[in-house]
Amino acid sequence: DVKVTQSSRYLVKRTGEKVFLECVQDMDHENMFWYRQDPGLGLRLIYFSYDVKMKEKGDIPEGYSVSREKKERFSLILESASTNQTSMYLCASTLGLAGAGEQFFGPGTRLTVL
Amino acid sequence: KNEVEQSPQNLTAQEGEFITINCSYSVGISALHWLQQHPGGGIVSLFMLSSGKKKHGRLIATINIQEKHSSLHITASHPRDSAVYICAVRGTGNQFYFGTGTSLTVIP
Numbered sequence: 001d002v003k004v005t006q007s008s009r010y011l012v013k014r015t016g017e018k019v020f021l022e023c024v025q026d027m028d029h030e031n032m033f034w035y036r037q038d039p040g041l042g043l044r045l046i047y048f049s050y051d052v053k054m055k056e057k058g059d060i061p062e063g064y065s066v067s068r069e070k071k072e073r074f075s076l077i078l079e080s081a082s083t084n085q086t087s088m089y090l091c092a093s094t095l096g097l098a099g100a101g102e103q104f105f106g107p108g109t110r111l112t113v114l
Numbered sequence: 115k116n117e118v119e120q121s122p123q124n125l126t127a128q129e130g131e132f133i134t135i136n137c138s139y140s141v142g143i144s145a146l147h148w149l150q151q152h153p154g155g156g157i158v159s160l161f162m163l164s165s166g167k168k169k170h171g172r173l174i175a176t177i178n179i180q181e182k183h184s185s186l187h188i189t190a191s192h193p194r195d196s197a198v199y200i201c202a203v204r205g206t207g208n209q210f211y212f213g214t215g216t217s218l219t220v221i222p
Contacts, residue, residue, distance in 0.1 A: 033210070042200070042214035058209070088155055102162045103147060103202070103210065108155035 003027055004106040006091055012112045019078040021109050023091030031094045032074035033103075034058075034066060036087040043090065049074055081113045117141045120201050120213035127220050133188040135216045137201030140182065148175050148186050149200040151215070157200070160186070191220045
């Protein structure tokens with residue numbers, strides 16, 4: 001039973017390219033999150049969204065933007081990819097604005113920027 | 115400053131051993147999560163708890179709200195338990211804070 005999907009498992013891009021990472025959830029969750037995961041640093045929040053067309057910066061938003069035009073879809077955009085954006089990108093979603101909803105993760109996209 | 119600290123960072127155990135992974139946090143929370151990440155990246159939620167103790171099969175999670183501490187225990191460990199275990203807390207807002215993970219290897 002698929003809950004959170006991401007558009008690609010592996011992606012290789014060149015420096016300066018515009019990159020789109022898409023995340024779709026089928027659980028009607030309000031909250032969606034984009035993280036990057038790097039060795040020794042754990043998961044770091046890039047952006048999150050608590051409703052359609054709403055977005056909030058996380059801890060490391062520089063170099064990224066997001067789009068949430070529909071409730072089920074949350075896109076992460078790298079306007080001009082750089083080598084330091086090579087990472088594993090994970091999308092997640094939770095139900096509810098407040099409270100303690102379980103977080104569901106997508107399978108991740110391993111992005112390499114050459 | 116890390117809002118969530120885990121220990122140990124790496125752990126190697128013999129099959130059958132009892133394993134404990136610890137998590138301390140410094141923020142007010144609405145819930146604490148234990149996550150498991152296998153090689154290849156996929157993360158699954160093991161537990162979500164805000165008080166007391168939960169058990170699922172060979173896994174047990176406890177939390178002490180006053181001490182801001184949680185433990186994940188694995189009884190009768192098995193090589194298939196080899197994974198990275200991540201402690202995450204949901205703050206009183208909407209943000210999650212993550213530990214850097216404990217890499218567990220269980221040797222047959």
